[in-house]
Amino acid sequence: MEIKELRGLRGVVAAVALLIIFVGVISSFIQLEGNVARGISEEYNKLAYRMAPNNLASWLYDYRGFDTLIETGVIYVGAVVSVMVIGRGLVGLKGMREEEEVAAAPPIALKTETMPVLLKYFALPVVILLLAYGLLVVTSASTSGGGGFQCGVIISSAYLLSVVAYGRRSPLNMRKKALVAFGALGWGLYTLIGLPGYLTTNFWQYNVGADLWSGLPSFPAAVPEAFRQIFGEPFKLALHLEEGVYYATSGILPIINVAEAFNVIGAICLIFFAFVYGWSDSAEGVEK
Amino acid sequence: MSETVVNLWSIPLLVVIPILTAIVLNLLYNRVRAIRVASVVSAAALLVVSIVSPYGLQWFTGQPGVASDGSYTYSTSIFSWKLSLEYYFGPLQQILIFTSSLLLLFVVVISTRSLKKDFGPYVAIMFLTYFSTVAVIMVNDFYHLWIVVEIGSLLVAGLVAASGAGSAQKAALKYTFFSALSGSGLAIALALILGITGYANISDAISFLMMTDLGNMYNVLYISFAFLMLSWIYAGGLAPIHPLKSDVYRSAFPHATVLLQAQSKVMLVAIGLVLLRMFGGLPFAREAMLSISLLTMILGVVMALIQTDFRWILAYLIVSHSGLVTVGISLGTPLGIVGGLFQAVNDIVYMSVLLLCCEMLLYFNNGTSIRSSGGIAKKVPWLAAFAILGAFAASGIPPFNGFQSELILIQAALGGGLPEVAAVILMVSVSTFIALFRGIYSIFLKPSTNPLPEGSESASSPPRGMPIILGILVAITLILGVYPQLALDFLTESAVKVVYVPWVP
Amino acid sequence: MIVIFPEVLGEVTPTLVAFVLGVILGTQMEGKISSRTTALVLFMGLLASILFEAPIHFWSVLGGVLTEQISFAFPFISATIGILLGKSIKKGGGSE
Structure with a gap:
């Protein structure tokens, strides 16, 4: 939409509408100030320490774990769709003549010759350390405020740094196919991690490792001991609380985070890839 | 009756x-055979699950x-x-998901x-x-709804952009731009x-709203109603947004539009019912919904009347008939809601018939424009027959399903003391007939003015099995038209629950 | 089962997971890396792992805790080694 279109009556209407929305939203936020109902969040807080030591991880990946699965999907689909909108379409009907294709923008020409020497020689170690940092963040997801999303964007920034510093000879050289596979496999792993809970209790994504609830009399099914050990024991930690030592496991949450990380790496790098190399089926983009 | x-x-299977x-x-990418087998098998499996599944909830x-005394429970008989x-899977969910699954199977077979x-x-x-369609009707959670x-x-933008034409790209880009606005709304x-x-x-x-006195916080509720309605308008392509949505409908391949229109009608039903359940008691809430619906109906059908391309006509008619669905829901009476829901089911089916006929026109004709074509009825009589039957259903002519649901809607409008609404519904139905037959006459029935060269047919062989698919869909419109009770049995319970026990999913 | 699972296995698992993921990411890298750079990366990795410290709720030597003051983020070191290893097994000999 061009600015020109917003002149005259249309502009006035748009401005009035925006003003009404602004006043409405701001006034309701002012009214909510100090009056926010706690609702279900109190219950979540009460229960959080029984699983992952990090409250946020239990909320995001366990209590609202299925929400996060679809969020993950939003990221992946968003990347694929925006690449498709930027680039050209995928399919045509057999035997139909095609409309003229939208001319693809030429890939950005990166001139690495003019890069400062310092950047050129220090970028590679920094890229490797960034990758390692991303992995540290994802592996400590359940204990600190890290997780799959953060790891994904850290590693994507390493990818972008590598591409910007080295151009076509980028050492971190993930191809289109690899990125699509990363994203798809990450989302697939996250989806499939719901299967153990589904097979034993019919609850999708029930955390069989932590297994907080199968002791309740109204719980409809049983979790076998083997599942509890396989998914629970590898992530067991000792929490030194005021009341004494409490052993807790976050169960399937760390695995979910790894899957999430791969999905985000695939999605965000795919967008970078499309902008830097362009999107075409014939050429893989790099190495010409 | 046993406890829910x-x-x-079945619910995890339907979404996973x-x-x-x-x-x-995605990983198979271009292995044609494997894609065909995997997608048809999976679509068939979804159809079977939607048929055999019992009703219940999935947590x-x-x-x-958390019960009121602080203890934890899995029983649904305790508050x-x-x-x-x-997620909730009930009769309404079953019939809508069954319809979508059937369409998914057909579309996958064709595409x-x-x-x-x-x-x-x-x-x-x-x-x-398809996933977004089934999830939105089953979900009972605001955050997940968002x-x-x-x-x-x-996904709408993705399906449209995939066809790669310049206009499609533009439509998709516009749609994603506005989706950012309505998403944040x-x-x-x-x-x-x-x-x-x-x-x-x-x-x-x-339940919380019923137990608690909000006091002076009521206007916050109004603001949230306004924003939720914005997303309702957007997701279903109602009045102020209708040019965007009809652009989307006509730029995608017609077989993709089959899924898109099913998705947007199911979203209209799902968000509409949430609006009624949550805000139905607010003064003016239903009036606001009703006026948007009427505006959509009228604008859509008027725009459809002046188009010169069959795809455009259908695109605007889909928008206009979305208004029929929401009119029923906004009436807020059990009869009105039943009419709206029934209209949604019928609409999804007969619009699919017309859209698939439109897809066939791409093979048998030089495009879908009214001007450049003619005489298809002579070349492909079965296609003309199906298009005419579909048009009968869409314009509410008696033995077909459109008649039944529009009858219920008119009765509900009259019963609610709104004869004006009934008049608009009648007007839409008549105008639909005119708009469709204007297109059908010049494409199918009018003698061909410029016969196509014979060679062009061999280059494009239409997918086989299309007459069977169209036949099944037309049969459904006929069966529902003769025995509407088949569908109404699924819908009545949900409509009654929305009005009298809104806190029950 | 107790043989396979020590009491607080959660302190060891992240290190292993980081190593495996590092190898996977390392295989996505190309080009040659000089031994000087390798040494630099390893040294800086060690340094960084002291700065990051062991994750909270880690108590044993296996988790990287030497004393209250000095602890290592083992996942970071193992990830660095994994990346270098993955790079050398996949496309290590590639031309510059």
Whole structure:
């Protein structure tokens, strides 16, 4: 939409509408100030320490774990769709003549010759350390405020740094196919991690490792001991609380985070890839 | 009657199978045979699940509810605040999901035969569109509703952009741009509702509102109603947004539009029912919904009357008939809601007939424009027959299903003391007939003015099995037209629940 | 089962997971890396892992805790080694 279109009556209407929305939203936020109902969040807080030591991880990946699965999907689909909108379409009907294709923008020409020497020689170690940092963040997801999303964007920034510093000879050289596979496999792993809970209790994504609830009399099914050990024991930690030592496991949450990380790496790098190399089926983009 | 289970087995299958299929298809990329087998098998499996499934709830991740005394329970007979995300599968969900599954199966069968180039990701997006359709009607949670609507509108853009034509690219870009606005609108509505009630679960939020006196916080509720309605208008392509949505409908391949229109009608039903359940008691809420619906109906059908391309005519008619669905829901009476829901089911089916006929025109004709064509009835009589039958159903002519639902809507409008609404519904039905037959006459019945060269047919062989698919769909419109009770049995219970016990999913 | 699972296995698992993921990411890298750079990366990795410290709720030597003051983020070191290893096994000999 061009600015020109917003002149005259249309502009006035748009401005009035925006003003009404602004006043409405701001006034309701002012009214909510100090009056926010706690609702279900109190219950979540009460229960959080029984699983992952990090409250946020239990909320995001366990209590609202299925929400996060679809969020993950939003990221992946968003990347694929925006690449498709930027680039050209995928399919045509057999035997139909095609409309003229939208001319693809030429890939950005990166001139690495003019890069400062310092950047050129220090970028590679920094890229490797960034990758390692991303992995540290994802592996400590359940204990600190890290997780799959953060790891994904850290590693994507390493990818972008590598591409910007080295151009076509980028050492971190993930191809289109690899990125699509990363994203798809990450989302697939996250989806499939719901299967153990589904097979034993019919609850999708029930955390069989932590297994907080199968002791309740109204719980409809049983979790076998083997599942509890396989998914629970590898992530067991000792929490030194005021009341004494409490052993807790976050169960399937760390695995979910790894899957999430791969999905985000695939999605965000795919967008970078499309902008830097362009999107075409014939050429893989790099190495010409 | 036994107690409702909270771990119904079928709900995860209905949402997870499409996701996994989409991932597999994405990885298969261009292996035609494998894609065809995988997608048809999975679509058939979804259809079977939707038929055989019993009714119940699924509490994803299996956290219990918190009873009022602070204890935890999985029983649905005890009142409890839910800790987990809740999906509900009931009669209304069953009939809508069954219809969508049937259409998905047909569309997959057609598209895997008629497409070229790497269509793995494209079919994957179709499966995800189906996922958003089934999720939005089952979900009983504001936060999840937001995510599903968000992913749904992204997928619409994806399906449209995939066809690669310049106009499609433009439509998709416009649509994604506005989806950002309406997505954040829905997020604000969600934030305000969470702020007032503290519960993301829709049933819990309604229960909280019934138990608590909001005092001077009522205008916050109004603001959140306004934002939720904005996303309703957007997701369904109602009045002020209708040019965007009809652009989307006509730029996608017609077989993709079959899924898109099903998705947007199911979203209209789902969000509309949430609006009624949550805000139905607010003064002016239903009036606002009703006026938007009437505007949509009239604008859509007027725009359809002046188009010169069959695809455009259908695009605007779909928008106009979305208004018919929402009129019923906004009336807010049990009869009105039943009419709206029945109209949604019928609409999805007869619009699919017309859209698939439109797809066939791409093969048998030089496009879908009214001007450049003619004489198809002589060349392909069966196609002309199906198009005419579909048009009869769409314009509400007696032995077909459109007649039954429009009759209920008119009765509900009259019963609600709104004869003006009944008049508009009648007007839409008549104008639909005129708009459709204007197109059908000049494309199918009028003698051909410029006969196509014979050679062009061999280049494009239409997918086989199309007469069978169209036959099944037309049979459904006939059966529902003769025995409307078949569908009404599924819908009445939900409509009554929305009016009298809104906190029950 | 207790043989396979020590009491707080959660302190060891992240290190292993980081190593495996590092190898996977390392295989996505190309080009040659000089031994000087390798040494630099390893040294800086060690330094960084002291700065990051062991994750909270880690108590044993296996988790990287030497004393209250000095602890290592083992996942970071193992990830660095994994990346270098993955790079050398996949496309290590590639031309510059």
